[in-house]
Amino acid sequence: MKSCLVVDDSRVVRKVARKILEELHFACSEAEDGRQAMEACAREMPHAILLDWNMPVMTGIEFLRRLRKMSGGDAPKVVFCTTENDLAHIQEALSAGANEYIMKPFDSDIIQTKFAQVGLI
Template structure:
């Protein structure tokens, strides 16, 4: 079973994402900020990271930069999932190593489509 780490400071978003991902046969872990997510990745890398941009402690972009620099950090597929829809944000995410970008709010079909694009669904 594939694994997904959902990184978002909103408990509601984490719960919604977990529900969708579990229906897509993912084993789901959660983190409330980038630092917690980085700690989880250092112990075991997930197949996919669903990542929010704006979070306390460590932002999504800072997490992604640190992840990609870490040992085997290029392996997880990273899908940014955020309300930030400016071209500058999307380009910054791609430049930092994001594989895909999805806008909040999202639904099962949208998320499944993005996961298929990155080869994780």
């Protein structure tokens, strides 16, 4: 079973995403901000990370840049999942090492196709 870390400061979004991902047979863990996500990745690298952009303490993009410099940090497939929906943000995410990008609102179809495209499913 593949693991997915869901990083979002909204408890509701984490719950919805978790439900969708568990239906896709992912073992999920959660983090409320970038720093918690860093700690989780330091303990164990997940296969996938579903990542919000705007969060307190540490933003998603900052987390991603740090993750990609960590030992083993190039392994997880990172899928942004954010309300930021303009080209500039998407390009910034891709150049920071994101594998896919979901613009909120999302549904299970979108998560499924995006995860399939990066080879997680």
